[in-house]
Amino acid sequence: MVKEYELVIVGAGPAGLSAALTAGNLGLPSLLIDENPQPGGQLRKQTHKFFGSKDLFCGIRGFEIARILTDAVKKTGRVQFLLPADAIGLYANNTKDCPYTLAVVYEEKLIKVKAKAIICALGAQENFLLFENNDLPGIYGAGAVQTLMNLYGIRPGRRALMVGSGNIGLIVSYQMLQAGMEVAAIIEIMPEIGGYHCHAAKIRRLGIPILCSHTIKRAEGRGCVEEAIIVKVDKRLKPIKGTERKLSVDTICLAVGLTPLTDLLATAGCQILYIPELGGFVPYHDEDMATSLPGLFICGDGAGIEEASTAILEGRIAAGSAYEYIMGSSKEAEGIKEEAKERLAEIRESPFLQKIKEGLGKMSALSK
Amino acid sequence: MRKANHIARKHLRRTCEARRATVFQPRIAAFGERRIAEHPILKFKRGRKVKFYFEGKEMIGYEGEPIACALIANGIKAFRITRQLKRPRGFFCAVGKCSSCLMKVSGKANVMVCVERLKEGIRVERMT
Numbered sequence: 001m002v003k004e005y006e007l008v009i010v011g012a013g014p015a016g017l018s019a020a021l022t023a024g025n026l027g028l029p030s031l032l033i034d035e036n037p038q039p040g041g042q043l044r045k046q047t048h049k050f051f052g053s054k055d056l057f058c059g060i061r062g063f064e065i066a067r068i069l070t071d072a073v074k075k076t077g078r079v080q081f082l083l084p085a086d087a088i089g090l091y092a093n094n095t096k097d098c099p100y101t102l103a104v105v106y107e108e109k110l111i112k113v114k115a116k117a118i119i120c121a122l123g124a125q126e127n128f129l130l131f132e133n134n135d136l137p138g139i140y141g142a143g144a145v146q147t148l149m150n151l152y153g154i155r156p157g158r159r160a161l162m163v164g165s166g167n168i169g170l171i172v173s174y175q176m177l178q179a180g181m182e183v184a185a186i187i188e189i190m191p192e193i194g195g196y197h198c199h200a201a202k203i204r205r206l207g208i209p210i211l212c213s214h215t216i217k218r219a220e221g222r223g224c225v226e227e228a229i230i231v232k233v234d235k236r237l238k239p240i241k242g243t244e245r246k247l248s249v250d251t252i253c254l255a256v257g258l259t260p261l262t263d264l265l266a267t268a269g270c271q272i273l274y275i276p277e278l279g280g281f282v283p284y285h286d287e288d289m290a291t292s293l294p295g296l297f298i299c300g301d302g303a304g305i306e307e308a309s310t311a312i313l314e315g316r317i318a319a320g321s322a323y324e325y326i327m328g329s330s331k332e333a334e335g336i337k338e339e340a341k342e343r344l345a346e347i348r349e350s351p352f353l354q355k356i357k358e359g360l361g362k363m364s365a366l367s368k
Numbered sequence: 369m370r371k372a373n374h375i376a377r378k379h380l381r382r383t384c385e386a387r388r389a390t391v392f393q394p395r396i397a398a399f400g401e402r403r404i405a406e407h408p409i410l411k412f413k414r415g416r417k418v419k420f421y422f423e424g425k426e427m428i429g430y431e432g433e434p435i436a437c438a439l440i441a442n443g444i445k446a447f448r449i450t451r452q453l454k455r456p457r458g459f460f461c462a463v464g465k466c467s468s469c470l471m472k473v474s475g476k477a478n479v480m481v482c483v484e485r486l487k488e489g490i491r492v493e494r495m496t
């Protein structure tokens with residue numbers, strides 16, 4: 001089966017939904033696909049209120065933002081949803097009128113989707129951590145714990161250790177408390193807490209220790225996690241002998257960063273660069289969110305690990321660029337792009353996002 | 369070097385085999401023990417209750433939830449035993465990326481149970 005669309009958006013998280021909304025408002029017939037049965041991506045697992053500015057949904061809880069965005073996209077009447085569908089390959093055909101073919105598995109059948117332009121909002125995958133017995137059942141990624149608790153209402157265990165104090169580590173720890181679990185401690189290898197202090201304060205007020213300069217040495221247990229051994233580290237992040245401590249936990253949750261998903265873009269032949277500040281291997285993209293291949297755009301965490309608010313802005317830029325690529329230059333699309341770019345620059349002034357700015361600087365230097 | 373590796377592996381296999389007894393007989397959680405009954409913010413829409421089988425044992429889950437979730441709700445943490453070193457593996461990424469949760473479902477091998485949905489009467493087994 002072959003289907004043809006003007007624009008295909010892969011991934012229905014905050015970036016993909018925002019791109020679909022912008023494309024829909026501009027009147028571009030597009031297709032939105034995602035591997036999950038419901039749109040929203042990671043937003044659906046967030047129970048906390050977001051902050052920032054009003055049009056970026058401040059004061060609204062993550063799972064509600066997912067619903068609001070989805071409803072807005074449906075209201076445009078121009079976007080077709082294909083869920084759950086796996087995009088397994090992306091091929092550049094080199095023909096003028098329809099340059100891309102996307103291989104999609106839908107209801108256990110392979111569908112070929114042809115498009116003039118593609119926006120990839122692929123998101124990211126979680127990093128893993130090396131330590132003894134790290135394969136024991138009971139060791140989860142933070143995303144898995146969120147899926148279990150916030151989508152399906154199941155507690156992964158009784159008492160947990162959180163590894164990593166970035167925003168994800170802090171937020172998921174709070175969510176575990178909301179779900180009725182105990183959190184033994186949050187450990188962080190760096191000397192300072194990685195995430196926003198308002199999230200850290202919420203955790204500390206409840207008496208949960210956040211141990212900086214600590215890392216996990218070993219997990220122990222018969223058949224599943226029963227104990228975690230943590231250890232203090234020195235300035236060079238080397239474990240200090242004799243500072244080991246045993247924590248009795250049945251769940252170890254890893255929140256040690258994310259890596260952009262690039263496999264689909266790599267199959268199409270995009271230029272991919274290694275930039276640690278953006279999360280590792282990242283597809284090259286310019287200010288307009290265009291990759292090294294014409295007509296292929298990216299946005300969200302797949303273009304460098306950031307936040308939901310910047311993902312929404314990047315989605316707008318990508319959709320504006322895709323519209324201009326298909327329909328020729330337009331004032332409306334240009335206006336949307338300019339505004340989003342300004343806002344993005346504003347948000348990236350935050351001291352928490354200086355790394356992103358450095359990374360993007362490196363990207364433009366490396367591609368030359 | 370090769371011989372040393374061989375001995376190390378043999379030793380590891382033996383210790384792992386000693387552990388297997390506990391792996392194969394997990395404590396089955398009572399129904400609802402691991403389910404969140406009340407949440408300060410979220411409300412959970414659950415499908416109808418259905419029966420399914422894990423290693424021949426009857427269990428209860430909600431239709432439409434991932435099989436892995438139903439297993440965890442029933443207290444099952446080890447989803448498979450690795451082929452060479454016989455180590456238990458459980459749930460990790462929950463989004464069909466990591467292959468830690470491959471199981472046999474109604475005779476079909478290598479099913480990612482973290483994304484495959486629960487249906488009435490399915491037979492879920494560990495692969496070894």
